[in-house]
Amino acid sequence: MKDQINITYGLSAIKDLKAVLDSKQYSSVFILVDNNTKKHCLKGFLEYSSIIPTAVLTMPAGEENKNLTSCQSLWEELSAEGADRNSVLINLGGGVVTDLGGFVACTFKRGIDFYNIPTSLLAMVDASVGGKTGIDLGALKNQIGIIQEPQGVIIAAEWLKTLVHEELRSGFAEMLKHGLIANPDYWNTLKTISDLSAHNLEGFIKPSVAEKTKVVLEDPYEKGLRKILNFGHTLGHAIESYYLTSPDKARLLHGEAVAIGMVLEAYLATKCSGLRAATANEIKHTFKSFYPIITISSEDQKAIIDLLRHDKKNKAGRINFVLLKAIGKPDIDVEVPQELFAEAFAFYQSA
Numbered sequence: 001m002k003d004q005i006n007i008t009y010g011l012s013a014i015k016d017l018k019a020v021l022d023s024k025q026y027s028s029v030f031i032l033v034d035n036n037t038k039k040h041c042l043k044g045f046l047e048y049s050s051i052i053p054t055a056v057l058t059m060p061a062g063e064e065n066k067n068l069t070s071c072q073s074l075w076e077e078l079s080a081e082g083a084d085r086n087s088v089l090i091n092l093g094g095g096v097v098t099d100l101g102g103f104v105a106c107t108f109k110r111g112i113d114f115y116n117i118p119t120s121l122l123a124m125v126d127a128s129v130g131g132k133t134g135i136d137l138g139a140l141k142n143q144i145g146i147i148q149e150p151q152g153v154i155i156a157a158e159w160l161k162t163l164v165h166e167e168l169r170s171g172f173a174e175m176l177k178h179g180l181i182a183n184p185d186y187w188n189t190l191k192t193i194s195d196l197s198a199h200n201l202e203g204f205i206k207p208s209v210a211e212k213t214k215v216v217l218e219d220p221y222e223k224g225l226r227k228i229l230n231f232g233h234t235l236g237h238a239i240e241s242y243y244l245t246s247p248d249k250a251r252l253l254h255g256e257a258v259a260i261g262m263v264l265e266a267y268l269a270t271k272c273s274g275l276r277a278a279t280a281n282e283i284k285h286t287f288k289s290f291y292p293i294i295t296i297s298s299e300d301q302k303a304i305i306d307l308l309r310h311d312k313k314n315k316a317g318r319i320n321f322v323l324l325k326a327i328g329k330p331d332i333d334v335e336v337p338q339e340l341f342a343e344a345f346a347f348y349q350s351a
């Protein structure tokens with residue numbers, strides 16, 4: 001892992017990418033999109049960058065395609081198109097494309113260079129930065145993967161114009177998380193935004209990336225500090241997995257699931273990390289003001305808790321959480337008594 005992450009901003013950085021690629025003398029250039037970013041972002045990207053790719057690879061959009069089947073098709077396509085160890089892959093898309101494309105690049109011929117051009121807010125402030133690449137294994141999120149920083153990340157808010165509101169709001173959850181785990185002033189600023197529009201959120205991309213980068217550079221392999229980025233994700237991932245694999249249930253986006261996870265874990269923090277009850281309430285009301293409230297029945301809760309047992313952060317069968325002692329003061333490796341889970345769900349559902 002490098003001691004710097006190469007992140008540049010704006011359309012000017014996209015314009016500069018061709019010269020960067022030329023200087024590296026790649027044997028061939030591939031672009032990975034999903035069907036949405038193919039429709040909304042590819043034309044602009046080719047125009048701004050003047051890059052002429054060897055081939056554009058397309059994967060079906062959506063978390064349900066972040067799996068080995070998609071990887072296999074892409075490896076085969078790369079191979080058929082004559083990609084070699086000196087080829088490069090440009091991932092143009094949301095977190096699914098950057099996570100999966102990164103993994104495909106890291107494993108093809110034992111690893112080729114890749115660049116991330118995040119097009120969703122979530123990928124800009126979170127997924128495309130920090131070197132985690134990977135895919136899901138059945139219902140279990142991000143079980144297979146590699147930590148490898150891309151050669152470069154280029155963040156241009158331009159793409160957000162075509163992103164639907166729900167996806168924008170999903171990315172905003174990670175930004176609120178950055179405030180909660182590291183920066184109370186940032187949390188206080190974000191929570192007062194009244195209209196989650198691309199225009200209103202654009203200016204907060206850089207500060208969020210800065211919070212994430214600071215943590216990742218200090219602890220790239222998640223031995224300690226980096227765990228704080230998992231706040232809300234232990235329960236959030238289990239909720240996301242559960243809803244993803246329950247066809248009769250509403251779909252929950254990553255950020256929507258993590259938003260619920262942060263409320264549940266705020267409650268657990270009042271019991272296990274000394275978070276003030278008033279602060280947990282503030283967190284709950286803030287998330288409830290931005291996100292739809294869903295009803296999680298006791299059967300759903302049981303299934304979600306079953307999924308928790310597969311969390312990668314578990315050690316020797318114990319479920320470890322990142323909680324908060326206060327806003328901006330995370331508490332890592334907290335073991336939570338399981339009987340508190342039902343109380344946490346009741347807290348989330350209460351007014």
Ligand SMILES: NC(=O)c1ccc[n+]([C@@H]2O[C@H](COP(=O)([O-])OP(=O)(O)OC[C@H]3O[C@@H](n4cnc5c(N)ncnc54)[C@H](O)[C@@H]3O)[C@@H](O)[C@H]2O)c1
Pocket residue numbers: 034035036037040041061062063066093094095096097099119120121122123126127128129130131132133141142159160161162163164167170254
């Ligand atoms: N690697 C990490 O550190 C990390 C961190 C956070 C999240 N993630 C992963 O990121 C994924 C979630 O990312 P996401 O929310 O970007 O999901 P996503 O890639 O599925 O994108 C969301 C939707 O928006 C569409 N889209 C993307 N950009 C668009 C644009 N500009 N215009 C119109 N539509 C567009 C996509 O096609 C998709 O339908 C999850 O798989 C999660 O595990 C990874």
Ligand SMILES: [Zn+2]
Pocket residue numbers: 126174233254258
């Ligand atoms: Zn997340």
